[in-house]
Amino acid sequence: MARAAGVSQSTVSFVLNDRRDIPVAAETRERILEAARSLGYRLNRRAQELRLSRSTTLGVVSYGVASHPFAGAMLAGMQSAARAAGHVCMVIDVEGHDGDEAVADLLDRGVTGVVHASAGTGPVTVNRELGETRELFVGCWPTAGGTGEGTVLPDDREGGRRAAAHLLDLGHRDLAFLGGPAGDFAAGEREAGLDDALREAGADPSRVVRLHGDYGSRSGYRLAQEVFDAGRPTALICGNDQMALGALLALHERGLRVPDDVSIVGYDDQEALADAIHPALTTVRLPHREMGLRAAELLMKDPAGVPHAERVDCPLVVRESTASPR
Amino acid sequence: MARAAGVSQSTVSFVLNDRRDIPVAAETRERILEAARSLGYRLNRRAQELRLSRSTTLGVVSYGVASHPFAGAMLAGMQSAARAAGHVCMVIDVEGHDGDEAVADLLDRGVTGVVHASAGTGPVTVNRELGETRELFVGCWPTAGGTGEGTVLPDDREGGRRAAAHLLDLGHRDLAFLGGPAGDFAAGEREAGLDDALREAGADPSRVVRLHGDYGSRSGYRLAQEVFDAGRPTALICGNDQMALGALLALHERGLRVPDDVSIVGYDDQEALADAIHPALTTVRLPHREMGLRAAELLMKDPAGVPHAERVDCPLVVRESTASPR
């Protein structure tokens, strides 16, 4: 290339990087630009970054995020933040294995840092020192570390509080809580939020039935049957949108109308579900995109800095499935 | 590092790459290994690949795949194929822009090739020569090129045929086809498949009502209302699972039971939807993961070879929403 334009490598570098601090004769510049154009020549970024020992690649270790039905948004968020900073994402999905090897691989490839991403809001196996923090955990936390330093998580407790408060505000008092699995972290947070709301409203906690499912639609279906076999709450707080859908189907089968007879609130604001069903679901949004975006931003801003725990806001999205009790 | 072990760079290279063709004294090897361990030293892949001018990175240009509710599986598939070949994926989501810039960026970063991935099964803007084929299109095709060479697409026609044939086999004759948008490629293929099945079964095409929606759940709901206001088909063939869900909700509201009164078949086998609702949906599976996997494989096997068009099989998944008419 340098030869093609009849100049030295240095000059080519100056021109192609558009370095205004180095004066280059307009005519020379033009000659180089023209040569590059006709040869389809572009700078090799691998060589560039090797020379400068800089990196414009963000490593992502995904724990099933890509194949999770609606958490790909996390990837999209990281993507977006990376792009804005001139980076690209290099992603490895560990498909059930631990992430240690993937992290090493990514580091060998010279990434700026690595964010571990999971949709499950659960612990993730890490068998190594987490010393120098070029790693961040979003939607998950390292087995050793806990939910503190270096994590970006949804504020599920506040989200749970909002869901319940919304119903309480509408005048509901006989609630049923069809939550996620008993041991699940997020499920626990959401239920704690329910308690917060109950306390704030001075409502009677004994009037809310509590059952636990597995986040699957069918468990929502089953639990709703169970609840209405035994009693007659005016509103259902579901562990997630899947369970809400199951509950909705169960109510339909009983001839109960939503929201006329029973109000339902979900959790997740799952794309192509919550706003797609009829009636559209009132729910709490799990801000996957924002979480991914935030994590990527934090890591690129200061890969070495130990970020404190971030809790991302989960807004209540009011749609058609909730109304005041009659 | 070489200094730390008291040997030359070359020897370090031999040992760390475990090159058995070059004899290295066991003692020297051990000394090097030990030094690497204590220093936490690992080979720099960027430098390695620069020197060898080889690449172990697969470029992915995503057109909303990451944020698509259930096509992330495509990414997972590419991931998996890449991993199996010792590659990692570098992905850029273009978020509505065309992919030209992203492709250039990826190429500058030295990827083996790039696969364009979209969940939409539609055309994707490409404003440049597609000469030397280090690019492949999965779930989409270049505006200029069409659905031929260099594409990996689902075999929607055969899928559509299967859905209809299944119903026909069960004895249904009064069908309603609630398809996707009129101009949509996939929707057209699926409808052509319906025609194939009708022809094969010697069924009367005039007994199948045909309406077109927008793949959204609400359009399925609306179209189902419309169909049952006018007549009484015994089975519904829906453009996708979303529309099937909408239709199911509409039937529920009318007191019609699935599959007892009406059978429903969807399309996509959307995760966390098709197998989650009640009754579980009989549907045709869109093999996102396989498509991504296949595309990645093809590209890594021979980045320069022009692959012919691949059609990936869409299997029929029979679940609870279909039965013989009474």
Place this chain on the structure above:
DNA sequence: TTGAAAGCGATACCAA
């Protein structure tokens, strides 16, 4: 205003 030379971190070839 431009070119020559050094060096980023590796590998390959040829000597020793």
Place this chain on the structure above:
DNA sequence: TTGGTATCGCTTTCAA
């Protein structure tokens, strides 16, 4: 069995 040297494609002094 090991080391020296050139090289991959680039950027950055330093001289000319």
